[in-house]
Amino acid sequence: MELIAATRVARAQQRARAARPYAEQLTSVIENLAAGGAEVDHPLLREVENVERVAFVVCAGDRGLAGPYNSAVLRMAEREIQALRADGGDYKILAIGKKVDDYFSFRRYNVDTAFVGFTDNPTYENAREIAQRVRQLFDSGEVDQVELLYTEFISLGTQSPVVRRFLPLESTAVMAEAGGGDGAALAGFSFEPSAEGVLQDLLPRYVEARLFAALLDSAASEHANRQRAMKAATDNAEELIVKLSRAMNRVRQESITTEIMEIVGGAEALGSDDDEKTFHEPMPAGDAGHIMTGAD
Amino acid sequence: MAMQIEFVSPEDILYSGEGTQVVARTRGGGELAFLTGHEPFIGSLVPCEVRVTEASGDVKRFAVRGGFVSVTRAEVTVLSEAAIPAGDIDVSQAQADLAAAQAAEVENPEDPYAREDRVWAELRLQAAGQGDASVAH
Numbered sequence: 001m002e003l004i005a006a007t008r009v010a011r012a013q014q015r016a017r018a019a020r021p022y023a024e025q026l027t028s029v030i031e032n033l034a035a036g037g038a039e040v041d042h043p044l045l046r047e048v049e050n051v052e053r054v055a056f057v058v059c060a061g062d063r064g065l066a067g068p069y070n071s072a073v074l075r076m077a078e079r080e081i082q083a084l085r086a087d088g089g090d091y092k093i094l095a096i097g098k099k100v101d102d103y104f105s106f107r108r109y110n111v112d113t114a115f116v117g118f119t120d121n122p123t124y125e126n127a128r129e130i131a132q133r134v135r136q137l138f139d140s141g142e143v144d145q146v147e148l149l150y151t152e153f154i155s156l157g158t159q160s161p162v163v164r165r166f167l168p169l170e171s172t173a174v175m176a177e178a179g180g181g182d183g184a185a186l187a188g189f190s191f192e193p194s195a196e197g198v199l200q201d202l203l204p205r206y207v208e209a210r211l212f213a214a215l216l217d218s219a220a221s222e223h224a225n226r227q228r229a230m231k232a233a234t235d236n237a238e239e240l241i242v243k244l245s246r247a248m249n250r251v252r253q254e255s256i257t258t259e260i261m262e263i264v265g266g267a268e269a270l271g272s273d274d275d276e277k278t279f280h281e282p283m284p285a286g287d288a289g290h291i292m293t294g295a296d
Numbered sequence: 297m298a299m300q301i302e303f304v305s306p307e308d309i310l311y312s313g314e315g316t317q318v319v320a321r322t323r324g325g326g327e328l329a330f331l332t333g334h335e336p337f338i339g340s341l342v343p344c345e346v347r348v349t350e351a352s353g354d355v356k357r358f359a360v361r362g363g364f365v366s367v368t369r370a371e372v373t374v375l376s377e378a379a380i381p382a383g384d385i386d387v388s389q390a391q392a393d394l395a396a397a398q399a400a401e402v403e404n405p406e407d408p409y410a411r412e413d414r415v416w417a418e419l420r421l422q423a424a425g426q427g428d429a430s431v432a433h
Contacts, residue, residue, distance in 0.1 A: 018308045025304055025375050029338055029366055124306040124377060132409065192339035193324035201323070202338040202364065205377070212306050 002234055005227035008120065009156065011269075012220035016153070019216055023209050026202065032189050033199050038198045038249075044135070044203045047168050048144040054084055055092045055112065055143040057134060057166060059150035059218040062098040062119045067229035069151065069222050070099040072161045077149050080163060081109065092143060094133060096215070112137070120219055128212035135207065138167050150214040151221035159221035167209070169203060298351045299332040300371045305381045310379050311358070313420040318372045320365050330367050337367040341403065343412075343419050346374060358381040359423035361416050373397075378416075385424040393417040 008100040060073045062252050066227040079101075081091050095101040101114035113133050118126045137143045151159050301318060303311040318330045321344035328339070341363050348356045363376030394417035400410035 015307070019306055021302075021309055022304045022375060025366065025373055026364075029364060029375070032338060127306075128377070189336040189338050192322045192328070192337065197323065198338055198340050198364070202361075205363070205375075208377075209306055210328045 002227055002230035003238070005223050005230055009220060009223040009227055012216065012223050016216040016220055019213065023213060026206055026209055029198070029202060030206070033195055040199050042200060042203050043139050044169050044207065045168060045171070051089070051144045053090045055094060055134065055146045056080065057094045057130070057146060057148045058096060058100045059101045060097040060119070060212055061222045062116055064099065065229060066222050066226040069225035072114045073149055073151055074100065074103050076161045076163065078146065080149070094129065094130065094139065120222060122212070122215035122219055124208070124212050127208050127215055129205070131208040131211050134167065135204065148214055148219045152219040153217045153224065156224055159224055167207070169206070202239050297332045301348055302328045302371070303374045303376065305376060305379060311381070314351040315348050316351060317345040320360070320374065321329055321345060322365070330372050333369050334367050336369070339365050339373070341376065342415050345419070345423050346379070357423060359385060379422065382423045385420050387421065387424050390417050390420040390424070394421065
């Protein structure tokens, strides 16, 4: 299982790499729009002053045996929800992964929708489906804010659970900066139908792309965690085999020793009957000797 | 003179090559052709057929599910969730999708997602040369 997980990490990383050009291109379009000063009044940018209702998109796995991968995200989500409720806010959970759905349904949390069955190999179509539900909630005003919780894949050795504000989106200028682009926006672009029109079309795709990136990161993290967990399990099992083999050998040796002792003891017991004859026979002679010495 | 042409989807780079012309349909702008040295341009694409004239002179056709086209002097990049070369379109899949989208649209005529799915299915059939009229043989 460790080896299976190892190949899957490699594949998940490969997919995350393959997805990067699209995200980079989208970001560079946003940069160009920001450079052109485009700002629109889009529902996805709608900020609410008093955030009371929050949707939590919680990304974890469908399966266990991945070390702390699931529990770390779940614990973080639960903390966030408790904090919100302490402030009198209301929440909804969008569960991505069977473990998330199981965890929160069992504890009677308010799970709005569960998306399961793809966490170890998510496609863009999955991201679209989730984005659709998220936007329905946000556009209709059912929630004021959407938080995205997932596990960031930093390196093969390091993955950490994170909470990111997902919606409303930041302004284009902030997005461009956060996108990590090279800032080499070329002035003098012309836009069709218009800068605002392009932005209108772009924002929903940006939402999907971000969600997709989070799914890919989570998948890579899950496999990396599983690989580590399985390696630890293999190592532990090997240690245990050595320990148990020793214990078994010792027990066997003990039982052999006991058996030998019994045989020896039994033989001695039997032999001592003979001995009594063989040994005690000369006794009269000894007695005789004693008598003889006594006779001295 | 050739320019670099790329089709990028969220999952992968679908096509990358040199060509001399790209024809696409932008929202509000109708069909536009980009030649080498076009002024920097960003446009929203409607679902459409995009034609690429390769350096060799061959014309490649792609069914593109909307998105964006970003043009600089030496590069044309098509950003789209889905772009399928006309030769690779799965006709039976497209027909099934079309039927499903039509059914969803009948159920809820206001559903924008159903309409989008229907347009996309129709476009694929058309690009594959399997328009409604030529389906039954």
